[in-house]
Amino acid sequence: MKEIAAYLLAVLGGNPAPSAQDLNHILASVKGKDLTELIAVGREKFATIPSTGAAGAGGGDPAAASPAAVEANKEEKVEEDDDEDMCFSLFD
Structure with missing residues (x-):
């Protein structure tokens, strides 16, 4: 079981094909x-x-958020507000 965990850690760490030596190093x-x-x-x-x-x-x-991330967040909020302003319902 620990070998499987070491293999998964190696793959998650960016090694797509870990060798036995890599696994032994992790363990x-x-x-x-x-x-x-x-x-x-x-x-x-x-x-x-x-x-x-x-x-x-x-x-x-x-304060650490990038300007692009802040702008994307603003745009997302605007889109949500537009959906709420619609005056119809599927059940009307």
């Missing part, structure tokens, strides 16, 4: 380490990754 990197410590280190690494989500989409810094 050796975590051998003998405490799971909770590994998770804590992983969380710290994720905390340093900048968020690229649109403002208001959950946890992103609105």
